[in-house]
Amino acid sequence: MNLNKRKAKFIGTALQNKTLILVFVATVLPTAIIAVCLYYLIFNMLAWQLGIPEAIAYNLVPVARKVNLIILIALPVALFVIWFMALELSHRIAGPLYRLEKELNDRIEGTKSGPIQLREKDELKALADKINKLIIR
Amino acid sequence: MIFNKVVLLILNIIIFVTGNTFALSAQLPKKFPFKEKNALDEWQEKIFKGRVLYSVKANKSDSYLAAYSDNTASGIFYQIRFDPKQSPMISWKWKVIKFPKKGSIGSKGSGWIEQDDYAARLYVIFPKLSFNLTKSLEYVWDRALPVGTIKESPYSKNIKIIVIESGSQSINKWIKEKRNIYEDYKKAFGREPGKVGAIAIMTDTDNTRSTAEAHYDELKVGYKDESK
Numbered sequence: 001m002n003l004n005k006r007k008a009k010f011i012g013t014a015l016q017n018k019t020l021i022l023v024f025v026a027t028v029l030p031t032a033i034i035a036v037c038l039y040y041l042i043f044n045m046l047a048w049q050l051g052i053p054e055a056i057a058y059n060l061v062p063v064a065r066k067v068n069l070i071i072l073i074a075l076p077v078a079l080f081v082i083w084f085m086a087l088e089l090s091h092r093i094a095g096p097l098y099r100l101e102k103e104l105n106d107r108i109e110g111t112k113s114g115p116i117q118l119r120e121k122d123e124l125k126a127l128a129d130k131i132n133k134l135i136i137r
Numbered sequence: 138m139i140f141n142k143v144v145l146l147i148l149n150i151i152i153f154v155t156g157n158t159f160a161l162s163a164q165l166p167k168k169f170p171f172k173e174k175n176a177l178d179e180w181q182e183k184i185f186k187g188r189v190l191y192s193v194k195a196n197k198s199d200s201y202l203a204a205y206s207d208n209t210a211s212g213i214f215y216q217i218r219f220d221p222k223q224s225p226m227i228s229w230k231w232k233v234i235k236f237p238k239k240g241s242i243g244s245k246g247s248g249w250i251e252q253d254d255y256a257a258r259l260y261v262i263f264p265k266l267s268f269n270l271t272k273s274l275e276y277v278w279d280r281a282l283p284v285g286t287i288k289e290s291p292y293s294k295n296i297k298i299i300v301i302e303s304g305s306q307s308i309n310k311w312i313k314e315k316r317n318i319y320e321d322y323k324k325a326f327g328r329e330p331g332k333v334g335a336i337a338i339m340t341d342t343d344n345t346r347s348t349a350e351a352h353y354d355e356l357k358v359g360y361k362d363e364s365k
Contacts, residue, residue, distance in 0.1 A: 040267070047268030051183030051214040052339060053260065053275075054253070057293035058185070061269060 009091045016094030023086035028079070039067075096122040100131075107135065165224050166360035167217055171195075171202040171353070177213060185210040186343040194352075201354040204257075204340035206237075208347070212260070212339030217358065221261075221330050224359040225319035231257045231302075231353050232311045236280045238347035250291040254344045255279055257302075257351040261318050264334035271295060272330070274321055276314065278302035278351075287325050297325035311354070317362065333359075 010016070043064055050056050096118055106112035115132040118125050169176070176193045187209030194203050237254040257278040264271045275290070275298045282288070282300045290296035299321060302312055322330035336358055342349045 044268050047271070050185075051181065051335070052185050052210075052212045052337060053262065053271070053273040053296045054210075054290065054292045055183065055185040056268060056271070057290070057296065061293065064269060 009087050011091070011095060011098050013094050013098050015097060016090045019090035019093050020086050023089050024083060027082050027086065092123065096124040096128075100124055100128055103128075104131070165219055165358075166226075167358050169215075169356040169358075170200070171356075172200045176202070180213040180215050183212050183214045183337070185212070185339075185341070187211065189340055191338075201232075201352045202338070203350070203352050204338070205350045206340045206342040206348060208342055210254075210339065210341035210343035212337045212341075214335055214337040216335045217333065219333050219359040221318040221322065221333050224361060225317045226315065226360045226362050227259075227261065227318055227336070227356075227358045228313070228315040229259065229353060229356040230311045230313045231259075231278065231351060233257055233278055233302075233305075233308050234350035234352065235348060236305060236308075237342040237345040237349040239281065239345050251344050253291050254342050254347070254349065256340055256349040257353070258339045258341070259353075259356075260335075260337040260339065261322075261333055262335040262337065263322070263331050265331065269295075271334075272322075272326060273297070274299060274318065274325060276301050276316060278312075280305055299325060311352075313355075315362075 043060065046060055047056050050060060099118060099122075100116065103112070103116040107116075115135060116128045118128045122128075171193050172195060174193055174195060177191060182188075182191070187207075189204055189206040189209050189211045191202060191204050191213050194201055233256040236256045239252050239254065255277040259276045261274045261276075262271065263273065273296045275296060277298055277300055279286075279300050280303070282303060284300055284303045286298075286300040288298045288300075290298055301314055301316065318333065319330060336356075338353055338356075340349055340351045
């Protein structure tokens, strides 16, 4: 059995769903608030500094359009990266827990025996080792 | 603690920005008699392309704001907040000494943007939460365009130019103007205006690369028309 690689990143447990949404929202929401505040602050301050409507239309509006275009292109990429990282993180937390629960069920039902095996880097490896000591005893 | 600091920072940013966007409410009507040499201290200079010379000329018999532009475009800007529905009137007098040299229609350099220079121009600015939604009315004295013309600025659809004086027959003469900002805005933009956030004066010649000179005086803003 290859324990070094999990194929499916999304296992669909309630814990993973919650973790995924929490990490995604906790990353995107504050970033979006700060970005909107900064965008608004910088461009409105510059607009008031320029004052004359033609100067704003001639100097600031083209810059704002370019910035908007960059945001439009970069935003989906950034959201995808955040989603991917949130998925990875949620999987690292929910994956081992899911596996531990499944392995324990198998042993309770008698379909499997012997120690529970988790990946070396899994967060719950220490807990699995303690459960294994109980099983062996 | 960190959360409190972040909230405080965001609140500070909002207060700072809205403070800039929505200038403090003024005592109305606000008058600008241009009698003292330091009368321009309460105005901000806003440079677009080069510097127009704005100065208060005061002598025993007369005082006024003089503007001289030589291939330049800059304005003076005053932040004032009021509701044009409650106090819709603005009045002033102006005198054109010299018009910018515009090409005749169809000649080289006679495009709409190349023609966008006026000896005398007064702005009323209606700021919105976002700068790109801010709308402006421009009252101009043009040599060629007929009185009553309302045109979109070549720079933005949010700027409407209203020709209220035309021709050079009144050159070197003081002409009094009185406008209803509320009605003019509705006519120009087809909807009700928001609050006024600033007024500005500009004499410019940057597009025509010529010279122009105008005088302004007795500017009064934000009052009801009692003569009706």
